[in-house]
Amino acid sequence: MATISDVAARAGVSTATVSRALNGKSTVDPLLAARVQEAAAELGYHPNGLARNLRRQETAVLALIISDVENPFFTAIARGVEDLAQRSGYSVVLCNSDENEEKERRYIEVALQERVAGVVLSPTGRSTNVEGLRRQGTPLVAVDRPLPAAAGDQVLVDTRHAAAEATRHLLAGGYRRVGCLTGPAGVRTADDRLAGYADVVGEANVRFRRAEYRAEGARLAALELLDEPSPPDALLVANSTMAIGVLEALSSRGLRPGRDVGIVSFDDAPWTTLIDPPLTVVAQPAYEVGRVAAQLLLARISDSSREASTTTLEARLIERKSSRRTG
């Protein structure tokens, strides 16, 4: 593996000159620079990033730790972060914590050890520990879910409000017994969506189930709800992965979305317009969340004294037929 000394030897100059030439410093003779470039190319030289970063005490890579690679909401965030980061010369590495606190912990540790320039994190749950990041002074921005203490910037979506709006929409459509299917307790988005729903139906009329943010759990939970003495005639579902399970549950009971059970789900997944009837959704600005997060992170990297900020983006209800009786 060719090192800078190999290149220096081949070009007949010092390692300092190679370094300067390869980093485009203006103070180097064009002729020498060319010789260096050539030597580097011939040797297939790739600077050792470890050594470079160790010396420079900085890296041009951001870590993005998300809680589920298979959830379109998070992959859209990833695109947003990436598009913006690339433009500023940063690479972003994606880590999948898989809604698993142990994995999340490991990836934060990796980010710390590899001395990444900054971290975008969608905290997995209750006990996310960002103390290490804070101590090291690694810039951090939380997305989707807030962090216990404001350990950095946050980019959130006003999902409680959106849940309330969706619930009102269902009520306005003539549904009388609106229920809610949400994620695990302690996961802020899950709690907020439930709260927004409860705000509207009133504590006395709450009927809900919790499940993991996964299809299978949601299917079972939906079935339970449907088997109650006074089953819901409409359902607010906390994300698109769960919606899959809910739709399966309905189908297995011979129930048609809209006509029999009104459905509104969070997240405008690509398939939601394909089904019959098309799914009414709460569209979250995921890509934008990612962009803003990256922006804040880069700003904080170049100026660590900035005040921590919280940005809250609005979600948008997209009415389709699954929330209409006449679907």
Add this chain to the structure above:
Amino acid sequence: MATISDVAARAGVSTATVSRALNGKSTVDPLLAARVQEAAAELGYHPNGLARNLRRQETAVLALIISDVENPFFTAIARGVEDLAQRSGYSVVLCNSDENEEKERRYIEVALQERVAGVVLSPTGRSTNVEGLRRQGTPLVAVDRPLPAAAGDQVLVDTRHAAAEATRHLLAGGYRRVGCLTGPAGVRTADDRLAGYADVVGEANVRFRRAEYRAEGARLAALELLDEPSPPDALLVANSTMAIGVLEALSSRGLRPGRDVGIVSFDDAPWTTLIDPPLTVVAQPAYEVGRVAAQLLLARISDSSREASTTTLEARLIERKSSRRTG
């Protein structure tokens, strides 16, 4: 940021002892080890991975460069790679090349510079350049699409064969003018699926369009095909993202999958059973592809002299109603 010397000073030992204690070497007095642990904890010490890896000349991170984070096929591969890697103490960082050769090039460069232990790559297209990896001796395994020269192990899916089987299935279902919608020329999976289809219908009866592996392009291409003088009465679609576009096209023409136009699509995405009629698919063993790839990569990392191998996994046709006239 605390360094190993800080810990050493605090614990009243040498840096060597700190290093040994923290790395669980057996040759260190339990009492001292405890003192070191304590000092490290108090200082919030995180070993500098850059320095460590520079010294050790190795990293415990794998890079996984995939061509589309929003494609369930690739995220399933990611899970497979991750599950296996984690088990051996490796972390995996995901890079999204976005079907873009420039991005892919950048990420390969990053992988090279950061001296990752190995790379799993789904080559984006024609001109993927893995020369750098080869020269550095960085272990590489290609997934989904083969590499020009056998630059390492490969894990592929026998998609030509699967495409042929799917086409035969359509023909057996009574469809007479089977068409094909595939990805860009030069992308091996796209070419193979087209070839498998052509193998069965015969060169003379080929009717097909190419588009990016995206919904919108596929929608337009499908519309073109449907507007031909002798339009297809069935379609083989090269992936689930394209299938979304195709289904939209059909719907906009008032055509029902199955009854009017038989449909088989590659990839068993989670929503394919939700639509009416449910989609007949060619299910690729994506998770397994990831697992095998990680296995091969780890094997090659520990024994670089291994022969390069090619593993070809079988895809499975799952018959549902979109390929039946009586849907």
Add this chain to the structure above:
DNA sequence: TTGAAAGCGCTAACAT
């Protein structure tokens, strides 16, 4: 404009 040399933080001989 170029080179010599120090040093980033760590680990692994080598000594003790």
Add this chain to the structure above:
DNA sequence: ATGTTAGCGCTTTCAA
């Protein structure tokens, strides 16, 4: 069992 020391590959003063 512990400490001393060299050095991984690079960048960056400092001198020339």
